[in-house]
Structure formats: structure tokens, C-alpha cells
């Protein structure tokens with residue numbers, strides 16, 4: 327998803343004590359109001375006993391879309407493997423949708439309703455290891471998206487030619503807003519059929535490949551799409567409207583990859599120009615991340631009546647065929663105006679979010695921090711390393727440090743929107759620690775190869791990166807993901823002795839840091855290893871600067887040094903004196919961070935449709 331804001335958690339703010347659902351991750355939260363999660367949040371966000379005993383193998387989704395009254399009718403075949411002793415079967419379908427029946431072996435089974443979850447009692451034995459299926463019948467008028475893609479649901483629109491245009495966007499809200507399923511990111515089917523029936527002449531573009539189009543006698547058409555890979559359920563999408571189509575073949579790391587583009591028909595010529603950016607995007611991301619994850623399902627861009635969404639193998643596009651983020655640059659440097667933010671960011675999710683999917687929404691940083699980081703790698707691919715660094719450093723002005731990036735687990739909670747810019751800067755900082763671009767690229771590609779097409783925990787990602795960086799990064803992740811504090815590099819000078827330590831950090835924080843001693847051409851970069859205790863070193867020179875690629879605050883605590891406030895958002899090293907180590911790129915903003923923040927705040931709230 328794109329980075330205007332983050333989704334509202336279902337939980338409500340309360341002054342009450344922590345509830346039982348809070349986890350160790352949330353205990354790190356500083357100055358964070360206690361969040362009280364509901365029974366419904368736990369049903370939605372945890373692996374309940376009624377979810378734990380079966381593993382989804384295949385969803386066979388068959389939905390009729392009725393724009394005339396904004397309703398859906400459908401059925402879903404759920405094929406599953408029995409992995410443990412049978413309990414009730416939890417099937418999620420959000421109100422006001424109505425689950426009509428669940429049928430197994432030709433017999434309707436008993437149902438118990440609990441809010442947005444239904445519990446089916448399957449009378450037949452469910453032998454462990456066996457493969458079984460149920461069919462779920464349902465209908466209703468699904469929630470209408472209030473502000474898609476961030477506050478999602480069904481989108482019922484008409485285009486400029488007054489033709490019907492219908493789409494889904496349900497990240498965070500959940501796929502169960504419009505079709506019944508096991509609504510957790512932890513369980514993906516191995517494959518999925520998506521049959522969508524719409525009134526003629528609408529064309530539906532969903533995920534995977536189109537296998538069949540049937541023109542029905544009642545004036546509708548059925549589009550049968552098939553995804554041959556695991557897919558997270560929020561990525562399954564309807565895009566139905568007056569589309570045109572063109573295609574090309576990209577020759578990538580795994581051979582020929584089909585690229586299919588579905589603009590609204592009157593945008594065909596514009597799309598042919600704007601979508602040329604897809605090929606350099608794929609080339610850049612295959613270089614850094616490894617092969618595009620879905621050669622068998624292909625790559626698609628589909629024009630959508632919302633800004634954009636990472637719908638797997640059918641990326642939703644609504645950036646009005648312009649560069650930047652709706653014509654703006656999120657980094658404040660101007661660099662982001664050279665490319666189409668939605669093509670770059672949402673496509674990056676094919677690797678980060680779709681191929682590697684977080685099991686729990688609390689680890690959504692795996693999706694957004696890496697997708698944000700991918701933006702600066704794309705800038706680097708286009709305009710060089712310094713430009714990429716300037717872009718990611720520029721986005722620090724958007725970091726709020728309001729609440730930790732990782733919220734509570736098990737309740738479908740999503741953390742701070744800082745998972746975008748702060749998360750991207752955390753990864754950029756880790757690259758500096760690794761200090762070897764070949765190794766860094768190997769880590770990114772290795773993550774993709776190791777966890778390809780899997781659901782993962784944040785800890786798996788963190789542990790892999792530590793193991794392959796050759797540095798224990800656990801406290802770095804803890805600092806940036808579970809607290810709202812930016813590490814403060816405190817230093818003081820006394821003659822030719824420099825004393826230094828980390829402040830405002832988690833216990834044992836020991837992140838290496840590159841400092842620059844001296845100024846101008848004489849300056850020397852040194853990698854030092856501050857800890858929370860004071861250490862000292864000899865130095866010569868009249869100034870010390872922290873490498874601005876490290877997302878830290880530098881504070882000169884020498885007696886008599888001017889005390890300057892640190893916001894944690896400043897692109898360079900806070901109050902550090904001296905010059906920046908990173909060349910200022912042409913076009914980079916020199917507006918002070920404090921002023922840039924307010925300028926961004928006003929554009930931040932701009933409605934995006």
C-alpha cells in the first residue's frame with residue numbers, strides 16, 4: 327500500500343490497563359497509550375484453535391458482481407489439508423455480508439456466528455494428513471470503501487465516459503470484507519481461481535492469468551483468472567471496467583516474463599508512454615532482489631479508481647499517469663519527480679509483501695519498510711548512489727516517532743506509519759553497517775531466495791540479516807522497530823581526546839557508526855563502535871561529523887558547546903558541527919528540516935481521491 331498514512335487499528339484507545347492480548351513487543355512502547363483490543367480483534371488476528379488444525383490449499387472463488395444495487399453473490403470452495411485434531415472451522419466474513427451456508431460432502435453443516443466469524447461444526451472425521459473441502463455460499467452488500475486504498479472495501483464508480491468501474495481494496499480491513507476465507511496473512515493457498523461475473527461490457531482483470539471468458543445469456547460475462555502461486559488473500563482483487571489491453575515481453579533473470587497493461591480504454595496512448603517505466607523498474611529490482619517472484623502468473627498493471635495497491639501479479643495503478651506521488655516528491659529533494667511512485671512502490675511489494683508476506687499484521691514493516699527502501703534503490707539505479715541516499719535521507723522529515731513501528735501481535739494491529747520512512751532509513755543505516763554493497767545485495771537477494779513464496783515473522787527476517795551481515799543487528803531492530811527514540815550519539819572533546827557513547831537507546835545498544843574527523847578534503851571517515859558507556863579515542867582535527875547515512879542524532883555535550891534541539895527528523899546529524907560526508911546532490915532541498923516538515927504536513931493531508 328502507498329504511504330499516505332497507516333490503517334486505523336480496530337482497537338480503541340483506552341486509559342485502561344493493558345489487556346491480555348498485549349505482547350512483549352508492545353511493552354517496549356514508550357509514552358504510548360494503552361490499546362485495548364477486542365474479542366473480534368483476537369478472532370481476526372490470531373491463530374485460533376478453529377484455524378490451527380487446517381491449512382488452506384486452494385480457494386475457488388466464484389463471485390457475481392451486481393453494480394445496480396452494489397451487492398455480491400458468490401461461493402468459495404475451500405480445499406484444505408488437515409494438520410491436527412479437528413475443532414470447529416473458523417470462516418471469516420465481515421458484516422454486513424451474510425454467510426448463507428457451508429456444505430461438506432453434499433450436506434450443510436451447523437454454523438455458529440460470532441461477529442465477523444462463523445464457526446462450522448464438521449460432522450465427518452477429518453483425518454490428519456487428508457485433503458478435504460467445503461463450499462461456502464454467501465451474499466450481501468459489502469462495506470463501501472470510505473477512502474481507498476487506506477480505508478478500504480468495495481469501490482463503485484463510473485469513469486469519465488460514465489461507464490461502470492468497480493474495484494476492491496482491502497489491505498488491513500481484510501479480504502473477508504467481500505469473500506469468505508481464513509482471513510489471516512499466515513495461511514496462503516498454494517493456488518487460487520478467481521471467477522468474476524460482471525455485466526457486459528465490463529471487463530474484469532484479476533490476479534494471475536485469464537483462462538477463460540464466458541459470455542452468458544443473461545447479459546453478463548464471466549472472467550476466470552487463475553493464480554498458480556501462493557497469494558495473500560488481501561491481494562485477491564476485482565478490477566472491472568472499460569479496459570483496453572496491451573502487452574510486451576520482458577527478458578529477465580528467469581527468462582521471458584509477460585507484461586500486461588490494462589488502462590481504461592481512453593488512457594491507452596498515455597499508458598503506453600507512462601508504463602515504459604515498468605521495464606527499468608523490473609531490471610533494477612531483479613538486480614537488487616533477485617528474480618521477479620511470479621513469472622508463471624506474469625506481471626500486470628491495472629488502472630484502478632484509487633491510488634494504488636500491491637495486488638499480486640495485478641498491481642493496481644491510480645497515479646494519474648504522472649511521476650512522483652500524485653505529482654509530488656515525498657523526499658523533499660525533487661528526485662522523486664523523475665519516476666512514477668506507484669509503479670515503483672507497489673511493484674516492489676511483489677517481492678516484499680507478496681512473495682515474502684508477514685504472518686502477522688504487526689510485522690507489516692517487512693512489506694512497507696522494504697518497499698520504501700526499494701524506492702531509494704530505484705533512485706540509485708537511475709541516478710547513482712548519492713541520489714539514492716539523498717532520497718531516503720530526505721524522507722526522514724516524514725518520520726513522526728509517535729508510536730513504535732511494531733504494535734501488538736495477534737490482534738490484526740498495524741503499527742505506526744513510520745514503518746515506511748523510518749523503516750526505509752533503518753535499512754539504509756544497516757547497509758552502512760554492512761559496509762559492503764556486494765554483501766548487502768547478497769543479503770537482499772538471499773532473503774528473497776530463502777523465504778520465497780512464504781509467510782514469515784519479523785524475527786526470521788531479522789535473524790537472517792544478522793547472520794549474513796556478520797553483525798548482531800538485534801538491538802538495531804529493537805531500537806528502530808519497538809521504540810520511538812532515535813539513537814543519540816553523544817560526544818565531547820577535550821584537547822585531542824574524543825569521548826562518546828550512545829544515549830536514548832535500548833539496553834546494550836552497540837551499533838557501529840561512521841564519523842568524519844576533520845573537514846574538507848582532509849576529513850577522514852572512521853568506523854567506531856560506541857556503546858552505552860563512555861569510551862574515548864584520540865583524534866586530531868577541528869570538527870566531527872556523523873555520516874548522515876546513519877539515521878542517528880549527534881549531540882555535542884562538550885561543556886560550553888551550544889545546545890541545539892534535536893528533532894530526530896533532521897537529514898544530517900542533528901546538532902553535529904562540520905560538513906556532511908555525503909555530497910549534496912543537485913536538486914536536493916536545502917530547506918531546513920523544520921520548515922520542510924510543515925510544508926509536508928500540509929500536502930500530507932491532501933485528499934488523494
Ligand SMILES: [Zn+2]
Nearest residue numbers: 327328694697
Ligand atoms: Zn506499500
